[in-house]
Amino acid sequence: MKPTKSTQVIVCIGCGGVGKTTVSASLGYLLAEQGFKTLVLTIDPAKRLATTLGIEGRTDIAEVPGVKLKGQLFASVIDHQTVFNDFIRRASGAGADVQAIFKNRLYQQMSTNLSGSQEFTALEKLYSAYDSGEYDWIVLDTPPSKHAIDFLNAPQKLAAIFNESVAKWFRTMDGSGGWMSQIISSGTKQVIQILEKLTGSEFVKELRLFFSYIHSWQDRLESRIVQVHNLLVSPNTRFFLVSSLDEVKMAEALTLGQEVRKQGYQLTKVIINKAQFESTFDFNLHSSMADSEATFQELQRFTSRFQNYLMYRQELLHKFEAAMSGKIEMISLKEYLDPISDTESLKLIAFDLSQKIKL
Numbered sequence: 001m002k003p004t005k006s007t008q009v010i011v012c013i014g015c016g017g018v019g020k021t022t023v024s025a026s027l028g029y030l031l032a033e034q035g036f037k038t039l040v041l042t043i044d045p046a047k048r049l050a051t052t053l054g055i056e057g058r059t060d061i062a063e064v065p066g067v068k069l070k071g072q073l074f075a076s077v078i079d080h081q082t083v084f085n086d087f088i089r090r091a092s093g094a095g096a097d098v099q100a101i102f103k104n105r106l107y108q109q110m111s112t113n114l115s116g117s118q119e120f121t122a123l124e125k126l127y128s129a130y131d132s133g134e135y136d137w138i139v140l141d142t143p144p145s146k147h148a149i150d151f152l153n154a155p156q157k158l159a160a161i162f163n164e165s166v167a168k169w170f171r172t173m174d175g176s177g178g179w180m181s182q183i184i185s186s187g188t189k190q191v192i193q194i195l196e197k198l199t200g201s202e203f204v205k206e207l208r209l210f211f212s213y214i215h216s217w218q219d220r221l222e223s224r225i226v227q228v229h230n231l232l233v234s235p236n237t238r239f240f241l242v243s244s245l246d247e248v249k250m251a252e253a254l255t256l257g258q259e260v261r262k263q264g265y266q267l268t269k270v271i272i273n274k275a276q277f278e279s280t281f282d283f284n285l286h287s288s289m290a291d292s293e294a295t296f297q298e299l300q301r302f303t304s305r306f307q308n309y310l311m312y313r314q315e316l317l318h319k320f321e322a323a324m325s326g327k328i329e330m331i332s333l334k335e336y337l338d339p340i341s342d343t344e345s346l347k348l349i350a351f352d353l354s355q356k357i358k359l
Helices: 020-033 047-053 080-092 098-103 105-113 117-132 149-161 164-171 186-199 201-214 218-232 247-262 293-323 343-354
Strands: 008-013 037-042 072-077 137-141 237-244 267-277 329-335
Touching (some): 008 020, 020 037, 020 047, 020 237, 020 267, 020 343, 037 047, 037 117, 047 343, 080 098, 080 218, 098 105, 247 267, 247 293, 267 293, 329 343
Parallel strands (some): 008 137, 008 237, 037 072, 267 329
């Protein structure tokens, strides 16, 4: 079954330390409670949250256990190596010696450590789930980063590294890995000779074989990146910017939000996590509350400082809302005293979201 017009995607972005993964999981819980079949894709959840979702130690997509919802909630931690291998297996086609590719040391490094590779696999997992047509909603939790926009641009940079002209350049080397064919300039030969001296001929041989392997899936990689980009800018995909009520975090969020919109992505909501206290406070102090005048005065001083703190938080929020111009819905979530350690905690946040958000 292919994706229909009802297949929707939410991409949660934001810098680290703002509770983005928890918000992503809570959004998934909310959508499932509303009757949708929902998938939450996480990059690197805290151990407590992975345990909460029932996906600790798992790399496949699994239904979250122990919850009774109108719909279904699925979750998965993205395993970069597995996703990249699966893509290469499909892209190489029947009969390809994929095991030789997987054993290549350069491929092993590239698929896990090369700049852009992990971002590509996260978006590849997203697109594969979307393309399956199995889910009504997919929520993607992106990696925490001060430069989260790099996450969206990284796949294009990865494709540029495997430009066909570069791959062809290395494939023209002969089987020994030590010399270029006669059509390559002497200057290029000198570069290869230097590489051999620095790294050994075996490395250069693996380099040649690596780019030879690329030939089988170069076009599919570039095509997939185009498909992913089209999904990210489609009306079916919306971006939620998550921040906390912190001056530095909000400044980073403001810059990120501006960049996301400038690049053509549909930023529709900003969620300020832990912006409201779980309970209200009664500031009407009476002398009967204290066993001495000194204690009463201390309570008054504490109350005054706390009121000033609340005013400061409200000012931060108002300034941020004014700076984040455009038709973007602003949502402030409660700050809970207890840690998010079970599905009941997610249920609380999901309920808070349900009172303030329209999906």
